[in-house]
Amino acid sequence: MKKPVKLKFGSKGTKVKNANSYAQKEEPPGEEKCSLGLSSSLEENLGHLREIFAKSTDIIFRDFTIGRWGRLRAAVVYVDGLINITDVNENLLKAVMLEMPMAGNDQDLTKLDVLQKIKDSAFPLSQVKEATLIEQVVDAILSGDTAFLLDGYSTALLVGARGWETRSLDEPATESVVRGPREGFVETLRINTSLIRRKIKSSDLKIEMMKLGRATQTDIGIAYMENLATQELVSEVKKRLQQIDTDSILESGYLEEFIEDNPYSLFSQVNRTERPDKVAAGLLEGRIAILVDGTPFALIVPALFIEFLQASEDYYERYMISSFVRLLRYAAFMVSLLLPSLYIAITTFHQEMLPTDLLLSIAAQREGVPFPAFVEALLMEISFEALREAGIRLPRPIGQAVSIVGALVIGEASVSAGIVSPAMVIIVAVTGISSFIVPNYAMAISMRLLRFALMILAASLGLFGIMAGLIAIVIHLATLRSFGMPYLSPIVPTHPAAWKDTVIRTPWWTMLTRPPLIKKGNLHRQRPYTRRWPGQEQGGEANGRKNKN
Amino acid sequence: MAEKTRISWVQATLLLINMVTATLILVVPAITTEAARQDAWLSALVATFGGLLLAFIFTKLQQRFPRENLLQFSITILGPVLGKVVGFLYLWYFLHLAAIIIRSFGDFLVISFMPETPVWVFIIIITILAAYAVHNGLEVIARVNILFFALVILSIVIIFFLTAKDMDFTNLTPILAEGWKPVVRGSLFPLAWIGEIVIGLMILSHLANPGEIKRVYLVTTIGVGILLLQVIIGVVATFGPEYTSHLIFPGLTGTRIISIGNFIERLEALAMVMWVGGAFTKICLVYYAGVYGMAEWFRLKDPRPLVGPAGIILVFFALIIYEHFIDFLKFATVPFPMYTLTTFEGGLPLLLLVIAILRKKGGAGNVQKNPGSNDDSSASTNSRLLEPQGNK
Numbered sequence: 019m020k021k022p023v024k025l026k027f028g029s030k031g032t033k034v035k036n037a038n039s040y041a042q043k044e045e046p047p048g049e050e051k052c053s054l055g056l057s058s059s060l061e062e063n064l065g066h067l068r069e070i071f072a073k074s075t076d077i078i079f080r081d082f083t084i085g086r087w088g089r090l091r092a093a094v095v096y097v098d099g100l101i102n103i104t105d106v107n108e109n110l111l112k113a114v115m116l117e118m119p120m121a122g123n124d125q126d127l128t129k130l131d132v133l134q135k136i137k138d139s140a141f142p143l144s145q146v147k148e149a150t151l152i153e154q155v156v157d158a159i160l161s162g163d164t165a166f167l168l169d170g171y172s173t174a175l176l177v178g179a180r181g182w183e184t185r186s187l188d189e190p191a192t193e194s195v196v197r198g199p200r201e202g203f204v205e206t207l208r209i210n211t212s213l214i215r216r217k218i219k220s221s222d223l224k225i226e227m228m229k230l231g232r233a234t235q236t237d238i239g240i241a242y243m244e245n246l247a248t249q250e251l252v253s254e255v256k257k258r259l260q261q262i263d264t265d266s267i268l269e270s271g272y273l274e275e276f277i278e279d280n281p282y283s284l285f286s287q288v289n290r291t292e293r294p295d296k297v298a299a300g301l302l303e304g305r306i307a308i309l310v311d312g313t314p315f316a317l318i319v320p321a322l323f324i325e326f327l328q329a330s331e332d333y334y335e336r337y338m339i340s341s342f343v344r345l346l347r348y349a350a351f352m353v354s355l356l357l358p359s360l361y362i363a364i365t366t367f368h369q370e371m372l373p374t375d376l377l378l379s380i381a382a383q384r385e386g387v388p389f390p391a392f393v394e395a396l397l398m399e400i401s402f403e404a405l406r407e408a409g410i411r412l413p414r415p416i417g418q419a420v421s422i423v424g425a426l427v428i429g430e431a432s433v434s435a436g437i438v439s440p441a442m443v444i445i446v447a448v449t450g451i452s453s454f455i456v457p458n459y460a461m462a463i464s465m466r467l468l469r470f471a472l473m474i475l476a477a478s479l480g481l482f483g484i485m486a487g488l489i490a491i492v493i494h495l496a497t498l499r500s501f502g503m504p505y506l507s508p509i510v511p512t513h514p515a516a517w518k519d520t521v522i523r524t525p526w527w528t529m530l531t532r533p534p535l536i537k538k539g540n541l542h543r544q545r546p547y548t549r550r551w552p553g554q555e556q557g558g559e560a561n562g563r564k565n566k567n
Numbered sequence: 568m569a570e571k572t573r574i575s576w577v578q579a580t581l582l583l584i585n586m587v588t589a590t591l592i593l594v595v596p597a598i599t600t601e602a603a604r605q606d607a608w609l610s611a612l613v614a615t616f617g618g619l620l621l622a623f624i625f626t627k628l629q630q631r632f633p634r635e636n637l638l639q640f641s642i643t644i645l646g647p648v649l650g651k652v653v654g655f656l657y658l659w660y661f662l663h664l665a666a667i668i669i670r671s672f673g674d675f676l677v678i679s680f681m682p683e684t685p686v687w688v689f690i691i692i693i694t695i696l697a698a699y700a701v702h703n704g705l706e707v708i709a710r711v712n713i714l715f716f717a718l719v720i721l722s723i724v725i726i727f728f729l730t731a732k733d734m735d736f737t738n739l740t741p742i743l744a745e746g747w748k749p750v751v752r753g754s755l756f757p758l759a760w761i762g763e764i765v766i767g768l769m770i771l772s773h774l775a776n777p778g779e780i781k782r783v784y785l786v787t788t789i790g791v792g793i794l795l796l797q798v799i800i801g802v803v804a805t806f807g808p809e810y811t812s813h814l815i816f817p818g819l820t821g822t823r824i825i826s827i828g829n830f831i832e833r834l835e836a837l838a839m840v841m842w843v844g845g846a847f848t849k850i851c852l853v854y855y856a857g858v859y860g861m862a863e864w865f866r867l868k869d870p871r872p873l874v875g876p877a878g879i880i881l882v883f884f885a886l887i888i889y890e891h892f893i894d895f896l897k898f899a900t901v902p903f904p905m906y907t908l909t910t911f912e913g914g915l916p917l918l919l920l921v922i923a924i925l926r927k928k929g930g931a932g933n934v935q936k937n938p939g940s941n942d943d944s945s946a947s948t949n950s951r952l953l954e955p956q957g958n959k
Contacts, residue, residue: 367681371833481836482676482689485843489696496710497703510710512577
């Protein structure tokens, strides 16, 4: 279902001064007149605009006259497809062309400050802004505003009647839940901010705007809770964003690479999500969300390692179940990272570690297999990755067919052909399923790459190789920081106070404080005696007390 | 020093415990049992008390100079020339210790797991990993160590409980059949090992709250003592004193005999995790002490350029330090404790302390008790969060 959506002005925000001056220096002189002021002659202004928008067929120029005797010339300029055409026709053109003349005579019109009068009383639209520079007018038109120019005035009115085709709110494809809100972000920034605003109805929620990308002029929203996010963090995020000087920001992934602390790391240090509830939860913990126009993926900083193993549903499902699922996820995480390399190490170097029966059965299966375990595992893992990639990019019905052909037919046939052993098929399948359990795609991908590195280490040095690889990974993780926050906290550096929401999740009524990682203001989330009603008093109180210290 | 590293007392304690324990428990039971027979556990107790004495010296020394490391305060105490000489001696000690531990790390893996792989493979790999950690500084080493410490403790506990059914506590009798002499002789080696907490003098100047120096040393020594006692009792009770003294790595052999339900058996992987995790911490710490000591000695602002060269020296030194592990065991039984205890782990610190008291250098142990008085805020909150009440 498609529906046009009305939009507020989005371009009010902070301009990137450095980038802009830089841009002007580099751009051809022909566009220098962008920074010119508007002249009082309509012809001249329209001439400028026509020149700037030459060969752009989607820019509509409509000039007309207003007033009973048609003495005042005026024009509207807009981009076809970016405006709500009904709004512009009904509330703008009709207002000035038909209704204005009724209100007074031309005498009045020439005497008075007509533009002010039009702005004040003619447009039944809530978003009207004045502009005096051609550059502002051009930016506004390109962002979807309608420019209203009047002869004799060096000021243009920018009317916010935006409306374009958008995708309707949909369930997030990458983060679906069994229980929890089913709405996800869409590609339009304004809708996304409204989704967050609907979750947090507090005046402390601030959404600052900036534009990035010299060509794309992408709107970026920086959302944070003023009473929870530390000023240093906010200014750090802004500082890093402002230093970006590129021609295009087409997805939040661009930003991610520009602002993360260690760009050479395999691990994502910025969390991304399609879910407004996840962004709201992050904001309420004092984090900062970066929304980018044109993509449903919002960024949340700072991000910690453990957060990549948490799903928003953990907080909606009953806490024991969530805790169990989380434990399962950690186990799956280790399995997806280590299982193939452990199999290689044990069957190649440490056969004595297997129980004799199992060893015999594996040896019997591997009887006719021509490859060493490492090559076998590598072959299977690579074909599994290929299958997965094929399944993702193809249209859904074909994708399923590919999976079936790949998983069932090829797997079965290669075993009966004696190319791989059944044990290896099991290993690869279990690894694959485990890697799907990791809720965050970025982390799952890092795991897939590290898995290959560990397989090579295991094939050359056995268990010691795996251990060495793990040591290197752990040192790397301990070194990483996400916006100044140690990546492995709260595990190391140890913050036991934050452990209520790490490997397990304790009930909501025990989480009296926000995670103490980002310290500002009142850390208390709730009173210690939340569960206090007749019959429950004892338990609630006892728990409250216990968890107070 | 230039870097503003701050670690909490828990991190420091776990660093020191893991440094001493993980390597101690694999080698020590055999050497101690050889001297003290069934009374090896008494040797562990004696060693712990000796360790407390050493810890007392180190504590007093560090408390006089809470924000200076060993090389810095030896200059303060003895003056620039003699201080530099002492510093140089300690640099030698760190290098020697690091080389020994790197080599025995490699030897353990070669002897127990991969007899066909040349030892230099392990030496080079572990040195590179340690160099990576040292390059990233003490905070990273401390963080990594907490994870490994959890693994080491878990392994020790699992191994202890899984071998429990094979233990025969009559192996520990008769007590003191030959008097105290063999017991004391057997305690020398573990004592020398515990004495390695002298490395603490290189890291405790980074403690977020200097008032906790005493606590670090006390908890470390007692913690090491308990773990040592538990392992020695476990091993001797399982194998008996005669057999234990002939094993090279009794702790590892202990994991080999585990067999439960014919499925959980031969858990050498656990021993290996324990050894690699613990030895890695130790290598990192001694390497760190060496590199940062060297930087202090040469008055360098940034010690990191020294990491690579020091690593290369360590690799070669580790390769030539002894020919076979048996040689090391012979060296480690009596000469090594005598050599280190009289100088680096006992004699020199005592000398420094006495001279410091006589020359009235440093604050006389009156360190400020309030946390975070002269630290940056993040470190002090860090230490506050790590206070034990959070663990209740």
